[in-house]
Amino acid sequence: MSDLRPRPRVRSRSRDLVELSGPALSAALGEDSIVVLPTGAIEHHGPHLPLATDWLMADLISRAVVEEAAAGGQDVWLLPALAYTKSDEHHWAPGTVWLTAETLLQTVVDIGRSVAATPARTLVFYNGHGGNIALLQVALRELRRRFGLRTFLMGTGMVAGDGVNGPDEHGFGVHGGHSETSMILHLRPDLVDMGQARRWIPDHLLDTEFVRFNGGPVHFGWTSDDFGPDGVVGDASGANAAWGAELHATAVRNGVAQLAEIARFRHRPPGGATA
Numbered sequence: 497m498s499d500l501r502p503r504p505r506v507r508s509r510s511r512d513l514v515e516l517s518g519p520a521l522s523a524a525l526g527e528d529s530i531v532v533l534p535t536g537a538i539e540h541h542g543p544h545l546p547l548a549t550d551w552l553m554a555d556l557i558s559r560a561v562v563e564e565a566a567a568g569g570q571d572v573w574l575l576p577a578l579a580y581t582k583s584d585e586h587h588w589a590p591g592t593v594w595l596t597a598e599t600l601l602q603t604v605v606d607i608g609r610s611v612a613a614t615p616a617r618t619l620v621f622y623n624g625h626g627g628n629i630a631l632l633q634v635a636l637r638e639l640r641r642r643f644g645l646r647t648f649l650m651g652t653g654m655v656a657g658d659g660v661n662g663p664d665e666h667g668f669g670v671h672g673g674h675s676e677t678s679m680i681l682h683l684r685p686d687l688v689d690m691g692q693a694r695r696w697i698p699d700h701l702l703d704t705e706f707v708r709f710n711g712g713p714v715h716f717g718w719t720s721d722d723f724g725p726d727g728v729v730g731d732a733s734g735a736n737a738a739w740g741a742e743l744h745a746t747a748v749r750n751g752v753a754q755l756a757e758i759a760r761f762r763h764r765p766p767g768g769a770t771a
C-alpha cells in the first residue's frame with residue numbers, strides 16, 4: 497500500500513537567506529548571526545574570460561565558504577551576490593556594467609540598513625573584485641557608525657603569480673591573469689577560451705622606485721586600457737584548472753577560519769559591552 501500522506505517539506509541545507517520566509521528569517525537569525533554579502537562585478541576581463549568572472553568567483557566561492565562554515569556549526573548566512581559594482585577602471589569596454597563610487601557606497605549602505613533591521617548584528621562583505629576594496633573599506637565604518645553593525649571585509653584572496661606558483665606577474669596579476677583564469681578554469685571551464693590567453697604585463701612599469709602598481713608609497717590612478725588595448729593586467733598564458741582547484745580549496749579553508757574569527761572578534765576588551 498502506498499503512503500499518500502504529504503511528505504514533509506524538504507528542508508534546504510542551503511544558507512541562502514532569501515530562501516527563507518520573512519518570519520522564518522526573524523526566527524533563524526540572532527544577534528550572533530553573520531550575514532555575508534558577496535560582491536562581484538560584471539566587467540571586461542579580456543578576450544579569454546567571461547564578463548561575469550568576478551561575480552562567479554564571489555558567488556560560488558562565498559557559497560562554498562558559507563556552506564562549509566555552516567556544516568561546522570557556524571551561524572552564518574548568505575545574501576545574493578551583488579553583480580554590479582565599482583568597475584569604472586573598465587568603463588571603456590563594452591559589456592562592463594558599472595556603478596559610480598557614490599552609487600555603490602549608497603547601495604551597500606542601504607543593504608546594511610536592511611541587514612540592521614534583522615536580528616543579525618554582523619555584516620561581512622565577501623569581495624571578488626579588487627576595484628571594490630577601497631570603497632568597501634569606507635563602507636565598513638559608515639555602516640558601523642550609522643547602524644552599529646559589526647562590519648568586515650574578506651575576499652577570495654587571489655594572489656599574483658610569483659614565479660613559483662605560476663609565472664612571475666611582478667605584482668600585476670590582478671585582472672584576468674594567472675590566478676583568475678585558473679580559478680574560472682576550475683569553476684566554469686566552459687566559459688574560458690585559452691586560445692586567446694596571453695601575457696599582459698606592463699614591463700615598462702617594473703623598474704619604478706616609488707610609483708608602484710601595488711604596495712608602493714606612491715599610488716597612481718589608472719584605467720585598464722592604460723596598459724594595453726586588451727584591458728588585462730596579468731599573465732594568463734599558463735593558467736590551468738589544477739591551480740584553480742588549489743586556489744579554491746585554499747580560499748574555502750581560509751574563509752571558514754576567517755568567519756570563525758569574525759564570530760569571536762570583539763572591539764572592546766573583555767568585560768565591556770559585547771559589540
Ligand SMILES: [Zn+2]
Pocket residue numbers: 541549550624625670671672676
Ligand atoms: Zn576579475
